[in-house]
Amino acid sequence: MVAPVVVSELPPPAVQPVFTSDADEDALRAALERQAALDRRFSLAQVRDIAEVRALVPVIDLDAITFETGSAAIRPDQAKSLARLGRLIQSYVADDPREVFLIEGHTDAVGSAAYNLALSDRRAESVALALTEYFAVPPENMVVQGYGEQFLKIETQDAERANRRASVRRITDLLRQAAN
Incomplete structure (x- = not known):
């Protein structure tokens, strides 16, 4: 059983420097290796649903991938921009098959909230699929x-x-900080 989250008792958010998918490999690795300073773990639902929990770890914005209005398609030239990150994620998984990466999708504010939520799910799925197809990142190591x-x-x-x-x-x- 995982304890409920009391947002006011969480440590401060991780420093969120701007890391883009086209950053050099050392910068990407540094972002991914930053560990949350916690003595507890969270459920996957808590990580997905509570922004303050997600903020405890750095985010890498895939700035080279911007979707067309109403689309979840990644253009081939944009998929190439995932190369450095894809290889790095794959190396993490090769070193530890229990690694988990959250792939987040987002939209602009045009359209209904329900449509945008479904579209953002498809965008996250498109990125995860590209990471699997082009860089052999196992789908079981990604949550969209x-x-x-x-x-x-x-x-x-x-x-x-x-x-x-x-x-x-x-x-x-x-997900596993307190499991030790």
């Missing part, structure tokens, strides 16, 4: 979650390409 328009990068109700994005977090430590 769409957040719709809930976490806009640029606060606007207009169509904004920067909000139509995906991101990746290494959540292994959140």
Whole structure:
């Protein structure tokens, strides 16, 4: 049984420097290796549903992948931008098959909330599929979650390409920190 989350009792969020998928491998590895300073673990549902829990680990924004309005398709030139990150995730999994990565999908605020939530799920699934197909990242090591328009990068109700994005977090430590 996992304890309930009391947000006010969580440690401060991880430093969230801007890491993009085209950063050099050392910077990406440093982001993924940052461990949450915790003495407890969380359920997968808590990680997916509570922004303050997810904020305990750094995020890598896949800035090179911005989706067209209403689309979850990744263009081939954008898929190539996943190469460095894909190889790095694959190496983590090769070293420890229990590694878990959260692939997050996002939308802009155009359209209904329900449509955007479903679209963001498809975007996260597209990124996970690309990581599996092109870089042999096992699907069982990825969790996909769409957040719709809930976490806009640029606060606007207009169509904004920067909000139509995906991101990746290494959540292994959140799930098994206290299991030791």
